[in-house]
Amino acid sequence: MATDTAKRAPASLIFMVLAGLAVLAALFSLTNGAYPLGTSDVVNLLLEPEAAKPAAHMVFFDVRMPRLVLGFLTGAVLAVSGTLLQGLFRNPLADPGLIGVSGGAALAAVSVIVLGGSWLSDWTILTGRWALPLAAFVGSVLTTLVAWRVASRSGSIAVATLLLAGIAINAVAGALTGLLTFYADDSELRSLTFWSMGSLGHASWEDLQVAGPWMLLALLLAPVLAKPLDAFALGESVAGHLGFSVQWVKRATVVLSALGTGAAVAVTGLIGFVGLVVPHLLRQIVGAGHRVLIPASGLAGGVLLVAADSLARVVVAPAELPIGLMMSLLGGPFFLVLLMRMRIGA
């Protein structure tokens, strides 16, 4: 019999490595682009912002910094949402994208873009500058609830049904989004393409003001669910016997992941695979315990998205690949390889 004693790196080492990678990814992201900025420029800009050339100052503080922060937060929140949903559904295939949550959020956002001046004018007036992220949030919560309702049988979630429900939800959301493109004019169409492919290209401090607090809130509250989600790995009823309030855990998990995913999708569009791949990969390295897995996923997700975004700017420079496309191009094959190499079904 194989002796599968878990080989795990200590958590502190993992966090140090991830923090180091985060710094490297940040430097890579800040120094890459049309305007030349080297590492020393970055250091100088950070230490003495007033002494820099106005153009460098503008590029650094108004273009690259918001892009870096947004990329990191988005990657973190997608990975953490994936971790939470996988824990809740007891399945490594749960992901905001796969079960239709991001699709629902994108559909809601697209609806606001296209119909914001007509059918949904009440919504736009009511919510003002929050119209888009709020709609994306509502869209993500609603789709989560639909997937949930369809897949639950006498209190437990049927995972196969859940994924099938996700496929159906994605199909419907995709069809409706397609329908909306008929109504869209040229400028709306451009925003639509942005939603469906995902991009950090328009990142601004305004975007961050709108979406950042929600993403931060989701990230900061997620660790509260670490212990109950560990118990959920043994099933809902066992979690109940261990004294956790099962309904509360379910609701909190759904709300937090919808909150984070909704806010992220609202400003970046659809970015897939981060929420699926990151927790899956990290579970092999740090183990399944959510106390370490949740923050490690957050860090790794942020690093991954920032690195991928920098790469997306480099490979076809001076143009750039949409980050959503990039993630699916890299993430899809990677995940297939991972599945083929996996020995146990967890």
Place this chain on the structure above:
Amino acid sequence: MTVLKAKQLGLTIGRSRILQDVSLTVEPGELVALLGPNGAGKSSLLKTLAGELAFGQGSIELFGREIRQWKGAELARQRAVMPQRVDVSFPFTTREIVALGCSGLTTPQCNEMIDYLLQRLGIGELAERLVPTLSGGEQQRVQLARVLAQLWSTSGPRLLLLDECTSALDPAQQQTVFSLLRELAKEQGYSVVAVVHDLNVASCYADRLVMMAAGRIVEDGSATTILEPGLLDKVFGLKARVLALPEGYPMVIPQA
């Protein structure tokens, strides 16, 4: 104080009546074996007592308080439940799973308790192994350790509800587990309600046997009164001889 008092429980799921007029009382230090053929309602009764299934009629009092009045976290310190089957869906180690039962303990205390429990259950060397890679019998003992850990640091009356907790174990392991349960009952005052299939295990270790059939309790009493050829034939359709052993409990020998 009576640990468990269930009165005239009735449970209906859909159209089928799962439990009818079930009354059961368990005192501190008692090890009660629930017996009966498949489909008799043993697991349903256990789940109802665990608060997992909402009963239609009757009442359940745990430690003198109506079951619905208990808060989950509070009850979890005094009552632990082991379901028939638990699938661990992620690569957790044995230690991590058992540690789910640790509450109010420091990490070193918790680790010490885990090592002791694993050793008592004969799986001391599995502490750092990934649970999904363990055999069925090993996983069953890991779950048992988790359930025992949950009540370990509690003082006062404690209740264990175990659904076929040794179904995947060989006879020696079964002996280890039931000796430990008996020790906990006699020395620490644990109350144990265990669904048991092996009649001789029930006879050897339990203080009381409760025989169920078709959602009702047919007999409730000592091994000598329950393990009786006529009743075994009536309930199970089992043709068996029953020998009175010099140790003081009967032994059931199925006839060829």
